[in-house]
Amino acid sequence: MPFQLKPTLREDLATADRALVGGWVCSGSPVMAEIMAGSGLDVVLIDMEHAPNTLESVLAQLHALSGYPVTPIVRVPSADPVIIKQVLDLGVQNLLVPMISTPEQARDVAAATQYPPRGIRGIGNALARSGRWNRVQNYLGEGAAHVSVFVQLETIEGVENAEVIAAVEGIDGIFAGPSDLSASMGLLGQQTHPDVVAAVKRTFAAARAAGKTAGVNAFDPSAAHDYLDAGAAWVLVGADVALVARGSENLAADFIPPSAH
Template identity: 50%
Template sequence: MARGRARPDNAWTFNLTSPVDAMTLPDNSFKRALQRGAPQFGCWAAFADSYVTEALASIGFDWLLIDNEHAPNDLRSTLSQLQAVAPYRSHPVVRPARSDTAAIKQMLDIGVQTLLLPMIDTADQARDAVLATRYPPRGVRGVGAALARASRWNGVTDYLGKASDEICVLVQVETVTGLGNVDAIAEVEGIDGVFFGPADLSASLGLLGQPGADSVRAEIRRGIESVARAGKSSGVLATDERAAREYLAAGASFVAVGTDVALLGAAARQLLAAYRNGAADAVSAKPGGY
């Protein structure tokens, strides 16, 4: 602790008599759960608002996807959501707008431990993604941890040496090309999981807007089986319960079962319809229909 002694001019001098307690690197509970094979149920946080994302975290989802690809997020809004979710058990997974070394570096520095990287079509792209999450000589991540929330501004003992142990790299396979290369992608060292994107995948298969089509689901099931053979985890977005259970039965271990925007929209439409339908019934029951 700091101790001081008064001086005649009311100034103080201070001496540190004991070191400040070092902080430990937060454990990536989501990565550990995937390693155990425990199913992880998630929700897409697309409103790009920390208050909404915190409300989702209070529900108890295993993971929440903070989306920078299709939601109006940026680095600052992602940071505020990481801070909002921090007190809760829900693990934040962040999807950058693209699998880009500079973007990945910034996400990691603000404290992201699990990345979902979009549009990975080849094993080389998957390897590049992993390299972007590792410091030299194992990778190409820029070294600036002293300025970063990830290291608690150098408060974490040996952050540089330990960081990669808690980073979870998930890559998205969402094209016909990616499906054709899924075996090689899953075999890449450092890849923790492969996520299948039904919307883009259905478009690539010539079925735009039909993510639940039988042939799309069949391709995803085959992809899940391929990833399992490599000893890696599979994930998928499945807001339809029947499809979600189908993918879980096929071996998927991290499944997003809803999106915040869809949940609000569905609940709001249901609420409004209940009153509008009731009002219409009351009007029709009046003499003369008014």
Template identity: 40%
Template sequence: MFKLNPLKKRLAAGERLFGTWIASGSATNVEILGQTGFDFLLIDLEHGQGELGELIHMLRAAEVAGTPCIVRVAWNDPVILKRVLDAGVDSIMIPMVETAEEAAAAVRACHYPPHGARGYAAPLVRASNYGLVNDYIDIANDNILLIVQIESTAAASRAAAIAAVAGVDMVFIGVNDLAGSIGRLEQLDHPDVRTSVREAEDAIRASGRWLGTVPSAGASWRDLFEAGYNLVPVASDITLLRDAAIACVREQIEQRDGAAGAPALQPKRGY
């Protein structure tokens, strides 16, 4: 349902925000994690589970909990973007943006004319409280927080041009896919990967756009904030549940059988 975008307001005030991914598609997980103190929940419809119907349930759960959401869509597609925006999403992340032209296409899809080409159904959609926000089309464009993801070394080399596109609010560096684009998937501390990341960071900082990423290559969320990042998801509902379950099982086995019987599973970190 419509509200003035709290994340955009806090970012404009210079705040650094940390949150968690929602990859399960579970409104219950949203409801629980929304009450724990994260600045935002990042609902993932690219790699995560859930479709439009589940998204609306997750948004309702977050609204009850009082925690704002960002939604990562599956692709830079105007039909997908239109439906997600009409569902009431005001902070949206678009993956795999490779060029300034693709960033401009995202801006067009997310904004009403004259600044874009978002289709009109304002009196009917959840985003306008089903028409009860009478001036929705006058304020919707400015209310959107539009985040584009740079996820390849080619995109990193074009970061200045991507960040310069009017209507882009934040550029989010996807380090693992960037590493994969040069055959270094999961080698996040490789010098070639770090060089490409620094190239993108420098260009985005110089543009004045907000900057986001996930912790990688040993950098904590504190390190990233000190380096000038504005928004960092630090965990996901899947990893929080998985790691807590592993720790619980390990503790029970150690108490029952001794340390030698503890499970050896070591989950990967960094996403």
């Protein structure tokens, strides 16, 4: 019996009648992943760049998300084609690759996610969860259809190259990272500085010009709403670790007298 994979984030964005909203799982915990998955969010991103994740922990979180109507995406730690191959073989259908600043880097990412002759992805679907151990009919021939690829623009060079990066064949969209972008602009820690916000919005226009979608990371609610109004197709608005940190701080503030600290 052939196995049917879920639609990709590319397909979700193409058919959505509104912007999609998601959150991060940075704890490495499948329990936290499942809690986020059941929240009503559209997208849950599992982070491998700044979180304590291994291939095994990512797989456990994919399992935790699989029973919920949420779209998982994994941010790999780098554009290393070996890591990309391994993550795709885990069954990851939606990939975010950080620190992309040039079209050449984007083309390398696209090649790493596709089988020959279009790319360089190693063939292991019979042994891997990606093709459900040969249960997905014609996975090799249709592998690109089962994977959506987004690249994260986190430098001013990336913003300047946004349209040509978005136009690269095999790249489905771009995603702005205001934290590193602000540092690139000499505004470290000032993600909502007007110049940073303006640069992010330039990526939205660039994506539209290339016929692609653009997203952004925005934990500040006012910034997130502003980006949605400006045309972001998807916005990540919070993370499990940040939600627990702020929630536990609020508990302490509510119940422990300031003099006890």
